[in-house]
Amino acid sequence: MTIALPSFHNCEPIPLASVNCLPIHQFRASIISALREGSMLTALFGTPMKDGRVQLIGVLADPGTSSLSALSTEVDESYPCLTVDCPQANWFEREIAEQWQVKPQGHPWLKPIRFQAPYRSEGAAQAPVPGVTNFFAVSGDEVHEVAVGPVHAGIIEPGHFRFQCHGERVLHLEISLGYQHRGVESALVGGPGKRTIHEIETLSGDTSIGHTIAHCEAIEGLCGAAVSVRAQALRAIALELERLANHCGDLGAMAGDAGYLPTASYCGRIRGDFLNLTAEICGSRFGRGMVRPGGVLFDVDANLALELTRRLDTALKDVEDAVRLMWDAPSLQARFQDTGALTAATCAALGLVGPAARACGVERDIRQDFPSGVFRFAQIPISISDSGDVLARAWVRWLEIQRSGVFIREQLAALPAGPIRVAVGPMLPAHLIVSLTEGWRGAITHAAITDRDGRFARYKIIDPSFRNWIGLAIAMREQQISDFPLCNKSFNLSYCGHDL
Amino acid sequence: MANLLLTRLRQGKRTLPFPAAEPTLPKRFRGAPIIDDSRCPSGCKACVDVCPTDAISTNGPLTIDLGRCLFCPECSNACPDNAIQYSRQYPLATNDRDDLILGAKQPLKLAHRMAENIHRILGRSLKLRQVSAGGCNGCEADINVLNTIVFDLGRFGIQFVASPRHADGLLITGPVTMNMRLALQTTYDAIPDPKIVIAVGACAISGGPFRDHQDVLNGANNMFRVDLYIPGCPPHPFTILDGLLRLIGRIETGTGAEKSR
Known part of the structure; x- marks a missing residue:
């Protein structure tokens, strides 16, 4: 049996009291049936209750109707896993x-993901x-087993990778993170x-731009602030510049890992040209310093717009x-093709997002499915490929x-x-808001719950990397261990975004 | 093949002539702040109240601790009297933590060459092992960029190496998370003596935006003696390069307009 859940939009606050609190079996059944019908599990997180128990909140996103829905259940020591x-x-x-x-x-795989101290503990x-x-x-x-990290060979964030190999063939890769954990979520309460x-x-x-937009749109929703279309447009320009810089750098890095140095060398430089455009806007x-609650701190006048266009x-x-x-x-394409391939079915089951999902032919893009800001008026065509391999991730x-x-x-x-x-x-008291932004890696989710005084009682951040690290691990199955750097670059996930 | 050569021709030579020529920085770039506390009305704490990392002190003359500063626009925007304005001065690196404290009458003491006995061993070929210990990837990205053709770090004899055994020093980013403490210590221990330590970014110098979180150590100098501090959030690549070149004596303070050798 499933329950009809009230629906709301991206960045629309809803009273906490309107979130249906269901018995655990109904909570599970509702989520399972919604996912079967094509919804995505946007968030599932715990929040503390006064009596010491934990309220689980699930947020479902239905791209067909561009609507979100939320449900909750109360648990204490355990519950049957989803x-x-x-x-x-x-x-x-x-x-x-x-x-x-x-x-x-x-749960078949229950172990720490960040190696952090629990929020709720006895003693x-x-x-x-x-x-x-x-x-x-x-x-x-x-x-044999190959263990890499936390400190890697390059200038890169730390993480631990453990490969189970038979000869060159990777049977399984396990990724163990948490080294970058800085305690951000608890500091936001x-x-x-x-x-x-x-x-x-x-x-x-x-x-920075993707996360600040998600955050500011959440605050603005809770405050009922009407941000000007100009500010929304400037935010979108900054967001797409961020995408340009990172995608350009990624293509160069992928070429470099396949040993094709001209593209690697040029793209490394051009990535900086895109970053410098962002610096022309906000320094x-x-x-940093661009997006703030209520709008942006830096304007683009007609002269700067012309200059930016010319350099762009x-x-x-x-x-x-x-x-x-x-x-x-052709040699480069041969290297990319069939390396680290995922099927659309695997991608959908794992809930992958961003270019990694679109490379599998899964049409999933917050800018189209749950648009906010200027993306409600100006659409960017969704970019799709279908082979799900390194080539497709590069092509997207x-x-x-x-x-x-x-x-x-x-x-x-x-x-x-x-x-x-x-x-x-001031922010609305006792409300829930869910804010979605399509960052360059994929869907960024911020979910905020306010307390009676309109302060954050819980602030949940879901970086696209949180969803996609498992995609990299699965993509490496039955690959050569020498494919790892290339596969890793083709996902290019964030360690600190995951570790928080 | 023809395309490859044509593209090579079109892309051109892009290495900037630094340090012989000054770099062109964005107009809105926020470098060293200029402080004029003669403008401050008594009792005004507008800048102190908005500073996210409590880098500003008004006990006595107004000072800004660049080791904590995120170079965000908040203080200069909040000040009604323009007592704090950002300049475009990008050289910011110092040898001592206290030298990062900037006041109207307290200029930055920019970094000087490493000690002669160490310089003799390391100065002509500096190999660094980089460790991110909670860095957000901003500092890491703008260190990485020094390896691109624009900066071409290798021409100065500076190189980032994979093994700490091959390194002369450790370059640290991030606030030093509790979860990276052991790996950072092990990396440090594996570097042969004499070794230098460089802290890049507000996080590695003071904890940055994560200062005083229970999961971080508030920076590298809580574990090691630091030889070079490069402030910023993240520091501009030219700020990082300038700092490294000062440390090896390729840029010297006070010789003309920061004349390079």
Whole structure:
């Protein structure tokens, strides 16, 4: 039996009291049936109750109707897990177990994801030792294990990767993270304060714009602030510039890992040209200081718009030049093709997002499915491929570079009038809001619950990496271990965005 | 093949002539703040109240601790009297933590060359092991970019290496999370003596936006003696490069307009 759930939109606040609190079996059944009908499990997280128990909140997103729905249940020490029926819940339930010491019974893979101290504990909360867990192991003649990290060879964030191999063949890869855990979520409780926006900007430094937009739209929804269309357009320009810089860098890095140096070298430089455009707008290559609740802090006048357009055109021409070399090199395409392939069915079951999902032919893009800000008026065509391999992930990025380029040009040519920032008032008390933004890695989810005084009682952040790390692990099955760097680059996931 | 050569021709030579020529920075770039506390009305704490990392002190003359500063626009926007304005000065690196404290009459003491006995061993070829210990990928990205053709770090004899055994020093980003403490210590221990330590970014210097979270250590100098501090959130690639070149004596303070060798 399923229950009709009240629906709401991206960035629309709803009273906490309107979230149906269901018995656990109905909670499970509702989620399982919604996912079967094509909804996505946008969030599943715990929040503390006064009596010491934990309220689980699930948020479902139905792309068909662009609507969200929320439901909740109350648990204490354990509940029957969802993961066995819907693999999308896997990482969420591991997080719930780690943060709240609530055991999802029957979960096949229950171990820490961040090695953090629990939010709810009896006595002094102790964090487990990072990287010490019961890793999955394959036994047999000639099976060997390769362990990498947390410190890797390059200038890159830390994480631990453990491969079970038979010769060169990877039977299984287990990814163990948490080394970057900085305790952001617990620091946001009671906020927003003067440090909040800066913690959001540095959740994942290459996604400062994506996360600040998700955060500010959540606050603005809770405050009922009407942000001007001009500010929305400037945010969207910054968001797409962020996408351009990162996609361009990724294509170069993928070419580099396949040993094709011209594209690697050119794209490394051109990525900087896109970052410098963001710096022309707000002074920071990573968009720090750009987005604030109520709008943006920096305007683009007619002269700057012209200058940005001119430099954007040059950079887009350069990137086309550099990337075309890559598509003209059969040896490179052979290297990309059939490497790290995922099927659309696997992608849907795991709940992957962003270019990794679109490369499997799964049409999933927040800008189209749950648009907010200026994306309600200006659509960017969704970029799809279907082979699900490294080649498809590269191709989707290339399509998105071109389409984001066109979008930014259009926006710069017709910036709406209006103030760049409006005042924001107090936030609604006892409400839930869910804010979705399509960052360059995929769907960013921020879910905020306010307390009686209109402060954050719980602030849940779901970086696209949180959903996609499992995709990388599955993509590596039956691949050569030497395919790992290339597969890893083709996902290019965030460690700190996951670890929070 | 023809395409490859044509593209090579079109892309051109893009390495910037730094440090011989000054870099062109964005007009809105926020470098070293200029402080004029003679403008401050008595009792005004507008900047202190908005500073996310409590980098500003008005006990005595107004000072900004660049080791904590995120170079965000909040203080300069909040100040009604323009007592704090950002300049475009990008050289910001210092040798001592206290040298990062900036006041109207307290200029930055920019970094100088490493000690002679160490410089003799390391100065001509500096190999660094980088470890991100909770960094957000901003600092890491703008260190990585030094390896692109624009900056071409290798021409200065500086190289990031994979093994700490091959390194002369450790370059740390991030606030040092509790979960990275052991791995960072192990990496440090594996570097042969004499070794230097460089802290890049507000996080590695003071904890940055994560200061005083129970999951972080508030920066690298709570574990090691740091030889070079490069502030910013993240520091501009030229700020990082300038700092590294000062440390190896390729840029010297006070010789003309920061004359390079």
